[in-house]
Amino acid sequence: MATIKDVAKHAGVSTSTVSHVLNKTRFVSEEISQRVLAAVETLNYAPSALARSLKVNHTRTFGMLVTTSTNPFFGEVVKGVERRCYEQGYNLILCNTEGDLERMHSNLDTLLQKRVDGLLLMCSEVEGQAFDLFSRHQPVPTVVMDWGPMDFPSDKIQDNSHHGGYLATRHLIAKGHKKIGCLTGPLDKLSAQQRLSGFIQAMEESGLTINKNWIISGKFECEGGEKAFEELYSKGPLPSALFVCNDMMAMGVINTASKKGISVPDDISIVGYDDIKLAQYITPSLTTIHQPKHRLGQQAVDTLLDKIKTKRVSNQVIQLEPTLVERDSVKAVS
Template sequence: MATIKDVAKYAGVSTSTVSHVLNKTRFVSEDISVRVMAAVEELNYAPSALARSLKVNHTRTFGMLLTTSTNPFFGEVVKGVERRCYQQGYNLILCNTEGDLDRMHDNLDTLLQKRVDGLLLMCSEMEGSVFDPFSRHQPVPTVVMDWGPVDFPSDKIQDNSHHGGYLATRHLIEQGHTRIGCLTGPLDKLPAQQRLSGFIQAMEEAGLEINKQWIASGNFECEGGELAFNEVFERGELPTALFVCNDMMAMGVINTANKKGIKVPEDLSIVGYDDIKLAKYITPSLTTIHQPKHRLGQQAVDTLLDKIHSKRATNTVIQLEPTLVVRDSVLNLNPTDTI
């Protein structure tokens, strides 16, 4: 395998001149540049990314820690991250934490040992723990994404989950529903807390009773929706509508209700959260709260690049606003005008 010294010897120039031609770090005459590039092609020379990173002190690589989940929400966010990294000429090393704190720390050590230029954190297991990723490493620019550690001082990209919960519940109220329940995610997670608080605000503003018998928690997966719905079902009379705090749980609810002979939306209206791609293809298609997942991933990369290039010491919080997507899972109970 040819080295930079071989290229320099073949072209009759110094190794530093070869480096300047390849990296465009200094003006080199056209004649010499042509000779160097001809030598590169003739010798089939491939520059060492590792050697170059050691010299320029950056690797053009980002590391991302992600909580593994069957929820397509995470995959759609990662797609946005990967696309933006590619557009900006960066590589991405993705590490799944499997929801395990020890594995998260091991993955983090590996990423920092590989000298990534920056970190993207989307690990819900960090919440509530004392988190110092740089206790054994030199700090690197870091962006915490939605579902990341809340108290860690860094740039943050967040979904306005409170407003999303408010929008979902408000839609049910506007469709004439007054007996409304809420199936939340794990209430030790900030997004679940915020979506529930949005539900409560909308109910209180409308002067509607919040029946605790119609509130239950799941795990943001399909089986969590099934278990939470069964919990409410076994307590007695059902509400006419449920705000289910993510689409995966909502799909579990629809499936479980159907097995019990409960039709959606005729007997039970449902609003989900996330607007994953599957949401419009289930039956009935799911009314839900749209999160800009690709934009969340792209914005995280852009924020990390800004942190690197500007070398700013201050941290910023960017909040992305959710929107309501109306489909077929909510029945309008408002009386219609008749002639």
């Protein structure tokens, strides 16, 4: 593999001149520039990214820790991150934590040893835990994304989950429903807590009774929705409507209800949360709360770039607002 010294020798110039031509850091005559570029092409020279990163003290690489999940929500957010990194000339190293704290720390060690310029955290398994991310390394600029450890001191990009839960419940109330239940996610997750609090606010504002038998928690997966609905079904008469706190759970609910001969929305109406791409293609298509997933990813990268550029020490919280998407899973009642 050709080196910069080989290029300099072939072009009859110094290595510093080659560097100035390639990096455009100083004026070099047209004739010499052409000789250098011709030597680069002839020798098929490619500058060493590692050597350059050591010299300029940055790698133009971000690391991202994300919880592995079957939920397409994560994939849609990562797509937004990758697109924005590409647009800004950055590489992304993606590490799955598998929901495992030990693996998360191992991945973090690897990323910091590779001298990433910044970190994006989207691993909810560390939420609520007091831990020191940088116990063995120098801190690097970090942005915590929705589903990340919100107690960690860093910039944060998050969904207004309380308002989303409120919007979902208000929609069911506006459609005439009074007997409304809520299938939450795991209540050790901040997003699940906030969506439930939005549900409670909407019910209390409307003077509607909250039946505790109709509030059931489950995992944010299809299986979680299935098990939560089975538990709800075992407790007696069903509500006329459910706010299900994510779309994957809602799909599990619709499938399980169908197996029991319960029709959505004729027998029970459902509002989901996230607006994953699949939500519009199931039957019935799912009324849900839209999270701007691509914008969440893009905003996280932009915030990280700003923190690096300005060397800002202070931390900020950016909250993205959800919106309601009406489809076919909610029936109006008199």
